[in-house]
Amino acid sequence: MVKRYGQLTAVDGLSLTARGGEITAILGPNGAGKTTTIEICEGYRRADGGTVRVLGLDPARDGRRLRPRVGVMLQSGGIPPSVPAGDYLRLLGRLHAHPADPVALLETVGLTAAARTPYKRLSGGQQQRLSLAASVIGRPELVFLDEPTAGMDPQARHATWDLISGLRAAGVSVILSTHFMEEAERLSDYVAIIDRGSLVASGTPAELTGSAGQLRFRAEPGLDTDSLLTALPPGSAAKESPSGHYLIEVHGAVEPALLAAVTAWCAERSVLPSSLRIESRTLEDVFLELTGRELRG
Amino acid sequence: MTALDFTPAPGAAPMRQMITAQAVMETRTLLRNGEQLLLTLIIPLLLLAAFSLEPLVNFGGGSRVDFLTPGIIALAVMSTAFTSQAIATGFERRYGVLKRLGATPLSRAGLITAKTATVIAVELLQAAVIVAVAAALGWGPHASATAIVSVPLLVLLGTAAFSGLALLMAGTLRAEATLAAANLVYIVLLGIGGVVFPLTKFPAGARPFLELLPTGALSTGLRSVLQHAAGLPAGNTVTLAVWAVAGITLAARTFRWE
Numbered sequence: 001m002v003k004r005y006g007q008l009t010a011v012d013g014l015s016l017t018a019r020g021g022e023i024t025a026i027l028g029p030n031g032a033g034k035t036t037t038i039e040i041c042e043g044y045r046r047a048d049g050g051t052v053r054v055l056g057l058d059p060a061r062d063g064r065r066l067r068p069r070v071g072v073m074l075q076s077g078g079i080p081p082s083v084p085a086g087d088y089l090r091l092l093g094r095l096h097a098h099p100a101d102p103v104a105l106l107e108t109v110g111l112t113a114a115a116r117t118p119y120k121r122l123s124g125g126q127q128q129r130l131s132l133a134a135s136v137i138g139r140p141e142l143v144f145l146d147e148p149t150a151g152m153d154p155q156a157r158h159a160t161w162d163l164i165s166g167l168r169a170a171g172v173s174v175i176l177s178t179h180f181m182e183e184a185e186r187l188s189d190y191v192a193i194i195d196r197g198s199l200v201a202s203g204t205p206a207e208l209t210g211s212a213g214q215l216r217f218r219a220e221p222g223l224d225t226d227s228l229l230t231a232l233p234p235g236s237a238a239k240e241s242p243s244g245h246y247l248i249e250v251h252g253a254v255e256p257a258l259l260a261a262v263t264a265w266c267a268e269r270s271v272l273p274s275s276l277r278i279e280s281r282t283l284e285d286v287f288l289e290l291t292g293r294e295l296r297g
Numbered sequence: 298m299t300a301l302d303f304t305p306a307p308g309a310a311p312m313r314q315m316i317t318a319q320a321v322m323e324t325r326t327l328l329r330n331g332e333q334l335l336l337t338l339i340i341p342l343l344l345l346a347a348f349s350l351e352p353l354v355n356f357g358g359g360s361r362v363d364f365l366t367p368g369i370i371a372l373a374v375m376s377t378a379f380t381s382q383a384i385a386t387g388f389e390r391r392y393g394v395l396k397r398l399g400a401t402p403l404s405r406a407g408l409i410t411a412k413t414a415t416v417i418a419v420e421l422l423q424a425a426v427i428v429a430v431a432a433a434l435g436w437g438p439h440a441s442a443t444a445i446v447s448v449p450l451l452v453l454l455g456t457a458a459f460s461g462l463a464l465l466m467a468g469t470l471r472a473e474a475t476l477a478a479a480n481l482v483y484i485v486l487l488g489i490g491g492v493v494f495p496l497t498k499f500p501a502g503a504r505p506f507l508e509l510l511p512t513g514a515l516s517t518g519l520r521s522v523l524q525h526a527a528g529l530p531a532g533n534t535v536t537l538a539v540w541a542v543a544g545i546t547l548a549a550r551t552f553r554w555e
Contacts, residue, residue, distance in 0.1 A: 042400060043400075044396070044399070044400075044555075064404065067309070067400060067401060067402050068307045068308050068309040068402040069305075069307040070400070072397070072400035074393060074396065074397055076393070077392050077393035077394075077397075078392070078393040078394060078396060078397030079392070079394065079397065080326060080389065080392065080394050081388075081392060082326055082329060082330065083322065083326055087322065087325075088322075091318050091319065091322045092401065094310060094314060094315065094317075094318035095309070095310050095315045095318060095319075095401045095402050095403050096307070096308060096309065096310055096402065097306070097307075097308030097309060097310050098306035098307075098308055100301055100302065100303065101301070104301050105301060108301050134397075136303060138307060138308075138401075138402070139302075139303065139304070139305055139306040139307055140305060140307050141305040141307055166301075166303060167303050170302070170303035170304045170305070171303075171304060171305055172303055172305055
């Protein structure tokens, strides 16, 4: 898929398949082309090149057939400001043949008490939840959720994750965009990491994070990490960043022998490590590795 | 959490149900909105009452309410089909409401039908209230039997003309610009559209041009049917039809949904 806006190439030869019945996360920094990609799949924009198929149909041409089958949650807005939450959900239900019960759905997203509140007076997180509810009220086969938990507090975020997992359990396919690593890691069956409009990595969260292990500890600053490296298996990395925080990365899981080597090295120097933790690589590590750490303007 | 069945069961509702649901919601939104009510009902009624009860303007003899009522009906049509619709649609575009509706099974044609039904429902409400108040003020229309056809025809053409212009404005300008421009046009056409000030008061050279404006054409047309018992006024009817075709064609070509 290719999409250009004037000089800017927003989507640059992205190739991606999302399987039915799964949750696919499109993960990328701001400006990576997530929303453009999703909006092309929703039929809002036309790709300048490539082939796009949604449920076997072309979203640019077969919109009329696709719309009843696909639920859409825009990144923001889309709901008339003065319409009460309950009324809006009821209206969207009336546009579908076999809608979910709007009252039960309102309760599921925690908006029962806000049913009579106009959209504009809902909090940001409540507005997101109403928009999410509206995207699924028509009992779609597939939903596109563009940053579904942006602006939500932790409670709302977890409730939303439960709802999205519930959709998959019911057989709904979900495609969501996010820049929250935790969201992609916890929810999705498949993650596509995109940056500057291209796919940089894809796979299950386990495949992406691989089996790389990490050992972290804190100790006095300025220890000689080079001498530590000689005590570790080949291919390991050791660094101090920031000052007094030590990180050791190894291929494969952290073995007991590695821990013993590290603590022995500390003991030789009469150093007591604190906050010693053994972790596996997170999606965030992979993401930052692939997309860089510099801030984007 | 209530057990909710998300098992996919997609499908569009019957077209009629979708249009009704959308039109009911739009009508309720409109009637809930204080500024819109001020525009569509309160201002026309205040003008009708004030100019009927007090000789504020010399209408050149005859009953004041008989002169005013057709003009107030024209104003009511303009306020709903043009001003109110332009402002509402401009903000719907701005808030992404039209974009979001575009992802539902309701087609664009269905949405436009729902909006038309909303405008007509509000106009019927306005007509009922204005006729009742005018009657209380002593209105006695002097109309021939053909008025039963020519009044709805003029109102429908006026509605189409104003709707086209409203969508032309709302579909191209920013929402704030639409708000300002729609209100300005409303005030100007209220002044020079033959609503409360007779077009005969304007210089003789200006009058033909004022009658070519949609408001002037509608108020003059309604006045000849309801005050002077004339048949369908051909000139005003053609004027409104031309505005309707031009406005809707241009709006359809230029309207941006986002």
